[in-house]
Amino acid sequence: MKMLIARLVLATPLTLLGGATHGQPPQPTEQGQSMQRMLADVNVIRAFVYGGGKREDARTAAEDLLAWSNRLAALFPPGQASDQYVDMSAERARLAPVASRREAEKLLAAVRNGKISAVGDQLVVTERNGCGACHLSTVH
Numbered sequence: 262m263k264m265l266i267a268r269l270v271l272a273t274p275l276t277l278l279g280g281a282t283h284g285q286p287p288q289p290t291e292q293g294q295s296m297q298r299m300l301a302d303v304n305v306i307r308a309f310v311y312g313g314g315k316r317e318d319a320r321t322a323a324e325d326l327l328a329w330s331n332r333l334a335a336l337f338p339p340g341q342a343s344d345q346y347v348d349m350s351a352e353r354a355r356l357a358p359v360a361s362r363r364e365a366e367k368l369l370a371a372v373r374n375g376k377i378s379a380v381g382d383q384l385v386v387t388e389r390n391g392c393g394a395c396h397l398s399t400v401h
């Protein structure tokens with residue numbers, strides 16, 4: 262069965278997505294779980310930027326986000342993901358993990374050493390160019 266990837270995901274603020282599991286089967290896929298973890302990491306970093314969260318927690322989350330980014334190519338193999346998900350062209354499946362890793366690395370660097378405002382700026386870029394590499398039709 263082909264699934265439409267949540268291109269909607271970024272149209273809806275990502276913070277709202279944690280609850281978007283209504284009516285889904287109780288056994289989430291590994292791919293779905295990986296996404297839930299990445300979303301949770303983004304939210305921890307957001308809490309550091311806007312909600313007085315700890316830098317230490319944000320650093321752990323940024324490391325986890327990078328680790329998941331490094332697994333995306335295996336979770337969404339170019340030859341298969343484009344058959345399974347309507348929105349996932351082979352090109353996108355090939356390029357998105359690279360973009361995701363690059364943006365996760367920049368975010369981790371900012372979380373380690375940067376001003377909070379710089380972390381906030383990079384978080385926006387990471388969501389657009391990293392997550393957006395799959396979730397936005399305008400980004401490759």
Ligand code: HEC
Pocket residue numbers: 264266267270275278279281282290292293294296297299300303333337346349354357358361388391392393394395396
């Ligand atoms: C390599 C492509 C790719 C990247 C990069 C990516 N996603 Fe996804 N995402 C998908 C696909 C494909 C699905 C549908 C997965 C499924 O449920 O099988 C998905 C689903 C989701 C879901 C719904 C998960 C569920 O089933 O409960 C959320 C939330 C999500 N992504 C958030 C993110 C966030 C946050 C980022 C960036 C940190 C991100 N995604 C980056 C491909 C990607």
